[in-house]
Amino acid sequence: xxxxxxxxxxxxxxxxxxxxxxxxxxxxxxxxxxxxxxxxxxxxxxxxxxxxxxxxxxxxxxxxxxxxxxxxxxxxxxxxxxxxxxxxxxxxxxxxxxxxxxxxxxxxxxxxxxxxxxxxxxxxxxxxxxxxxxxxxxxxxxxxxxxxxxxxxxxxxxxxxxxxxxxxxxxxxxxxxxxxxxxxxxxxxxxxxxxxxxxxxxxxxxxxxxxxxxxxxxxxxxxxxxxxxxxxxxxxxx
Ligand code: FES
Numbered sequence: 001x002x003x004x005x006x007x008x009x010x011x012x013x014x015x016x017x018x019x020x021x022x023x024x025x026x027x028x029x030x031x032x033x034x035x036x037x038x039x040x041x042x043x044x045x046x047x048x049x050x051x052x053x054x055x056x057x058x059x060x061x062x063x064x065x066x067x068x069x070x071x072x073x074x075x076x077x078x079x080x081x082x083x084x085x086x087x088x089x090x091x092x093x094x095x096x097x098x099x100x101x102x103x104x105x106x107x108x109x110x111x112x113x114x115x116x117x118x119x120x121x122x123x124x125x126x127x128x129x130x131x132x133x134x135x136x137x138x139x140x141x142x143x144x145x146x147x148x149x150x151x152x153x154x155x156x157x158x159x160x161x162x163x164x165x166x167x168x169x170x171x172x173x174x175x176x177x178x179x180x181x182x183x184x185x186x187x188x189x190x191x192x193x194x195x196x197x198x199x200x201x202x203x204x205x206x207x208x209x210x211x212x213x214x215x216x217x218x219x220x221x222x223x224x225x226x227x228x229x230x231x232x233x234x235x236x237x238x
């Protein structure tokens with residue numbers, strides 16, 4: 001290849017130096033303009049190009065009609081958001097609590113077992129009836145006048161678990177007790193034992209006609225459950 005003439009090489013080098021110099025100048029001018037805007041703290045609504053002329057593309061669009069008036073704030077939107085979130089949270093909490101209580105509530109069959117209604121007219125005087133309530137036997141005794149008198153004449157201070165007969169009944173003729181021996185939980189037998197009441201054959205506890213422990217290992221009288229007489233001949237246990 002033939003060598004370039006010296007004049008041509010010089011011309012090419014001179015053009016390259018001119019091009020580089022003008023690009024650096026452009027960059028310097030551009031950054032100087034930007035710095036001067038930032039330093040002055042003023043944002044003009046028009047971008048002033050340091051280069052040739054002005055055109056529509058240089059103009060920043062006018063957003064003033066979308067802006068809030070001077071001094072106004074977004075408080076209403078804030079209140080709305082807080083109120084809405086509060087309402088949603090409250091509804092969620094209410095639903096959770098409702099579901100929890102629904103699960104905790106007794107079912108219909110459990111409620112049915114909680115109370116037992118007994119027709120007292122069907123129980124003759126001097127007879128025992130045993131019913132089942134909450135899985136336990138309940139003794140219902142229609143006591144005679146003689147049995148009531150016998151229960152009342154006992155010296156309370158001589159009893160292992162001192163309790164007057166009148167404190168164990170709501171109506172003297174009706175004795176209602178849990179049929180569970182207070183020793184170890186056997187079911188005593190009615191109209192048996194040394195005191196004319198109930199006898200527990202498991203370990204030999206004797207209860208009198210008021211269901212009070214009189215002899216044997218049982219420490220306490222037969223327990224009295226919750227009951228009521230809503231009508232003359234009606235008994236509700238529970
Ligand atoms: S369980 Fe009744 S005497 Fe022991």
